[in-house]
Amino acid sequence: xxxxxxxxxxTSVGSIERIEQVAEKVKKFRENGDDIVVVVSxxxxxxxxxxxxxxxxxxxxxxRELDVMVSTGEQVTIALLAxxxxxRGVPAVSYTGNQVRILTDSSFxxxxxxxxxxxxxxxxxxxxxxVVVAGFQGVDEHGNITTLGRGGSDTTGVALAAALKADECxxxxxxxxxxxxxxxxxxxxxxxxxxxxxxxxxxxxxGSKVLQIRSVEFAGKYNVPLRVLHSFQEGPGTLITIDExxxxxxxxISGIAFNRDEAKLxxxxxxxxxxxxxxILGPISGANIEVDMIVQNIAHDNTTDxxxxxxxxxxxxxxxxxxxTAREIGAREVIGDTDIAKVSIVGVGMRSHAGxxxxxxxxxxxxxxxxxxxxxxxxxxxxxxxxxxxxxxxRALHTAFELDAPARQGE
Ligand code: ASP
Ligand code: MG
Numbered sequence: 001x002x003x004x005x006x007x008x009x010x011t012s013v014g015s016i017e018r019i020e021q022v023a024e025k026v027k028k029f030r031e032n033g034d035d036i037v038v039v040v041s042x043x044x045x046x047x048x049x050x051x052x053x054x055x056x057x058x059x060x061x062x063x064r065e066l067d068v069m070v071s072t073g074e075q076v077t078i079a080l081l082a083x084x085x086x087x088r089g090v091p092a093v094s095y096t097g098n099q100v101r102i103l104t105d106s107s108f109x110x111x112x113x114x115x116x117x118x119x120x121x122x123x124x125x126x127x128x129x130x131v132v133v134a135g136f137q138g139v140d141e142h143g144n145i146t147t148l149g150r151g152g153s154d155t156t157g158v159a160l161a162a163a164l165k166a167d168e169c170x171x172x173x174x175x176x177x178x179x180x181x182x183x184x185x186x187x188x189x190x191x192x193x194x195x196x197x198x199x200x201x202x203x204x205x206x207g208s209k210v211l212q213i214r215s216v217e218f219a220g221k222y223n224v225p226l227r228v229l230h231s232f233q234e235g236p237g238t239l240i241t242i243d244e245x246x247x248x249x250x251x252x253i254s255g256i257a258f259n260r261d262e263a264k265l266x267x268x269x270x271x272x273x274x275x276x277x278x279x280i281l282g283p284i285s286g287a288n289i290e291v292d293m294i295v296q297n298i299a300h301d302n303t304t305d306x307x308x309x310x311x312x313x314x315x316x317x318x319x320x321x322x323x324x325t326a327r328e329i330g331a332r333e334v335i336g337d338t339d340i341a342k343v344s345i346v347g348v349g350m351r352s353h354a355g356x357x358x359x360x361x362x363x364x365x366x367x368x369x370x371x372x373x374x375x376x377x378x379x380x381x382x383x384x385x386x387x388x389x390x391x392x393x394x395r396a397l398h399t400a401f402e403l404d405a406p407a408r409q410g411e
Pocket of ligand 1: 041
């Protein structure tokens with residue numbers, strides 16, 4: 001007998017019919033003898049609808065009041081699911097975050113969980129009840145309702161699993177797992193049976209948005225085994241877990257992530273003195289602009305070039321700041337490019353394998369794709385390329401690192 005926390009997202013509880021289907025599913029697990037805590041999101045579209053209402057009153061709604069309102073979405077779905085379970089003869093009880101006592105700090109709309117009281121939940125489980133908990137919400141020390149940020153129900157699920165020391169936290173959603181890359185770009189993308197927390201964080205922060213990033217961090221910190229599964233299709237899903245002992249079959253690369261959200265800026269002919277990087281990037285961070293990749297060239301004739309990337313939304317702003325800096329420090333010129341894309345290969349296997357980066361560069365060279373920037377970390381190699389080659393690059397790398405699914409019969 002296992003204790004499982006199951007989280008169902010907005011599309012999985014998007015209609016009465018779906019809620020009934022979820023109840024059927026939970027009932028089956030109960031009949032297997034497992035103890036179940038269910039976390040649900042609001043019905044799909046509901047949180048957006050509520051925020052829309054608030055925006056009709058004020059462009060910037062008071063955060064405390066916004067949380068009072070958006071938390072109602074989840075209050076509806078917990079009650080409906082509990083009713084659907086009880087109708088099927090499965091004893092169940094629903095709780096809001098406040099009722100459980102999911103204690104958070106007071107940062108409305110982006111609160112962090114501080115502590116979870118597991119007493120009530122344990123009593124209910126012992127009595128054979130399924131406990132249905134509202135995702136995304138908590139309560140601060142003063143009794144104010146708080147919410148955890150968009151997509152926060154994932155974090156509620158993981159936090160409950162950690163507090164209850166559950167055997168697994170299952171995230172049910174509208175995809176059947178985590179893929180080697182976006183199947184819309186590479187039809188031969190494969191579902192991964194397993195991925196490590198670290199890899200998942202890299203994949204998620206690079207654009208594969210299956211899980212709220214914070215929930216993956218949380219799961220890694222408390223070592224909660226996380227599984228992503230399809231709500232209404234059978235299948236093993238993808239297990240996200242710690243890096244186990246290296247096995248012979250461990251692939252070097254687990255997945256390929258990409259994004260088109262960045263833009264590149266270059267300042268040329270910068271006098272090469274100590275403090276130059278600070279003079280260039282200080283004002284950028286002063287303008288609250290986050291920098292991702294950075295490259296500084298070796299000096300030539302006592303000047304150097306300096307290139308970095310920012311989010312595309314920050315491009316114009318960064319350009320203005322950089323032009324100012326160029327004038328002040330006597331740099332030759334500033335140029336920029338928004339038609340770029342970042343492609344990354346991710347895998348814990350590269351820690352123990354040499355030549356991974358050069359294999360990547362070879363695959364890109366074979367397609368005639370020029371690399372503009374490179375950055376590496378222990379489990380990732382990223383390159384910036386011209387945006388129009390993005391899909392070609394991802395496909396070429398997917399093949400080069402042997403990630404393609406085997407052709408099915410008849411293909
Ligand atoms: N309902 C919230 C949202 O739409 C939380 C969640 O779905 O996880 O962001
Ligand atoms: Mg979600």
